[in-house]
Amino acid sequence: MSIIVNHVNYIYEEDTAMAHPALIDINLQIPEGQFIGLIGHTGSGKSTLIQHLNGLIKPTSGEIFYNNQDINEPGYNKKVLRSQVGLVFQYPEHQLFETDCFKDVCFGPKNMGLPKKEVELRAYTALKQVGFEDEYFYQSPFDLSGGQKRRVAIAGVLAMKPEVLILDEPTAGLDPKGREDILRLISDLHAKMRITVILVSHSMEDVADYVDRIIVMNKGRVAFDAPPKEVFAHYRELEEMELAAPQVTYCMQDLAAAGFDVDTSVTTLEEAKKEILKAFGKC
Amino acid sequence: MLRDITLGQYYRADSVIHRLDPRVKIVATFAFIISLFIVKNFIGYLIAGLFLAVCIRLSQVPPRFIFRGMKTIFFLLIITMVFNLFLTAGEPIFTFWKFQITKEGIKLAAMMGIRLVFLITGSSLMTLTTTPNNLTDGLESLLGPLKKVRVPVHEISMMMSIALRFIPILMEETDKIMKAQMARGADFESGSIINRAKNLVPLLVPLFISAFRRANDLAMAMEARCYRGGEGRTKMKPLIYKKRDFIAYLVIVLYLVLIVVMGRILFR
Known part of the structure; x- marks a missing residue:
């Protein structure tokens, strides 16, 4: 169970004067169960890439394989693919349309043609998984707060029981607490349900604490593809791509430059705290 | 598409x-x-x-x-x-x-x-x-004399230019919502006419909501800049x-x- 992206190119508005490449020779392997951060500056092609993964966009050239099958082969069932590779778009709350939250979450599983009981069971489980309170189940989604709406929208995709969950900037426009809640929720889902998660973001800070692997996109190409520690070691190059390493990285680099004996490869706040205490203890 | x-x-x-x-x-x-x-x-x-x-x-x-x-x-x-x-x-x-x-x-x-x-x-x-904006400006100026008979010429042309301005935005929005619903298994391309019309609900409801939200935001932004209709309003690029x-x-x-x-x- 994995996704393989093989030499994928994508050109926007092909055959017009506005044609420009959005993806250039992308090669990726995404094995089952990984938690991946996909990072890139605005316009780096990350949103375009994830829409390829569930067949919403067809590559100009190259192939995408899901479970060893080419998804753009004629006759491949894209509807099934889309239920297995769940994609939560940016600002997913803008796609809510039903009269109450529960019905809205039912939309995905209903489209899969499941029996009514199964649909409702899945909707219930999904809403529970995202920590949605029972009392709001039958409220109009439009009366909820931004963070709650987003939970409902994520539940709408989760209810299809995807094997791969892709989230495009799930924290955009939320307050700090909302961000943390959503990120923790996603991390929990990954841990409990053992699904592959691809988290798209332009903020290193968001992903550094959670992911096993970071893919950095720059101008339509994959710039780095490595575990967080290795990627952040290239913090100078990241800056040139208008990205930044987490503040922890800068702090540790500066401390090391000032002569303290600290490990500069730490990425999380907790690790950094230990390193600093250790360094000062020795002083 | x-x-x-x-x-x-x-x-x-x-x-x-x-x-x-x-x-x-x-x-x-x-x-x-x-x-x-x-x-x-x-x-x-x-x-x-x-x-x-x-x-x-x-x-x-x-x-x-x-x-x-x-x-x-x-x-x-x-x-x-x-x-x-x-x-x-x-x-x-x-x-x-x-x-x-x-x-x-x-x-x-x-x-x-x-x-x-x-x-x-x-x-x-x-x-x-x-350009569409120039066109509405021109129309407003040509229809100017109708103001004497209380035709809200400025308001009409303002509405026209706003409508024109919003066409590409709403297009993009439609494309986005369509894709989002397709990711949840919605089907916009097959089925009988009645079914297809029904299938448009998940597209149209969010689209209308977003149009209203945008209209509201724009009205607020115009209000915040003291827009109060055409009376005494000057133009950045007057037609000369x-x-x-x-x-x-x-x-x-x-x-x-x-x-x-x-x-x-x-x-x-």
Whole structure:
């Protein structure tokens, strides 16, 4: 169970004067169960890439394989693919349309043609998984707060029981607490349900604490593809791509430059705290 | 998929026609359309055609852009011509079962065809060389006198330019929501007509909500900048007639005179 992206190119508005490449020779392997951060500056092609993964966009050239099958082969069932590779778009709350939250979450599983009981069971489980309170189940989604709406929208995709969950900037426009809640929720889902998660973001800070692997996109190409520690070691190059390493990285680099004996490869706040205490203890 | 549709079909170039004041272009287009209905002979159409050809040449718009608009009226054109061809009474040339083609029919069909083609070409030329915003500005200024009879000219033109401004935004939004619902298994492409209409609900509801939200935000932003209608409002780029605009008006008048005079001379 994995996704393989093989030499994928994508050109926007092909055959017009506005044609420009959005993806250039992308090669990726995404094995089952990984938690991946996909990072890139605005316009780096990350949103375009994830829409390829569930067949919403067809590559100009190259192939995408899901479970060893080419998804753009004629006759491949894209509807099934889309239920297995769940994609939560940016600002997913803008796609809510039903009269109450529960019905809205039912939309995905209903489209899969499941029996009514199964649909409702899945909707219930999904809403529970995202920590949605029972009392709001039958409220109009439009009366909820931004963070709650987003939970409902994520539940709408989760209810299809995807094997791969892709989230495009799930924290955009939320307050700090909302961000943390959503990120923790996603991390929990990954841990409990053992699904592959691809988290798209332009903020290193968001992903550094959670992911096993970071893919950095720059101008339509994959710039780095490595575990967080290795990627952040290239913090100078990241800056040139208008990205930044987490503040922890800068702090540790500066401390090391000032002569303290600290490990500069730490990425999380907790690790950094230990390193600093250790360094000062020795002083 | 939806981005292929373009409504404002402005073609960017820097020609004499592009630089003309939008009011001149609106007046010219009207004059041209009126002239097409005055004309009753082929010499007149020849003059109109030449006038149009010169304008197209001056505008630097590639002819294929102009004729692209023709596709949409193709059926209308065919139907008009066929009806005129068969249903005009007169001297029969060719009879087939109940249908007959008359000499007058051929003449009328040809005239109607030319008239329609010129009409569409002329108005396409205006929209191709004038930005939608300029067009509404021009209309507002031309309709200005109607304010005296309490027609809210400024408000109408403001609404028009806002509507035009929002078309591409809503297009993009539609594309996004469509994809998001497709990711949840929605199907917009297959099924019976009734089912397809039903399937549009998950697209239309979010689209309407977002349109209302945007309208609300825009109203708030305008209010915050003290917008209070057209009374005493100045423009960043006011429309001012330049020398070339007067020349253009002169050309239009000359063209009209020529058309009328030619009609008179030949049909005295």
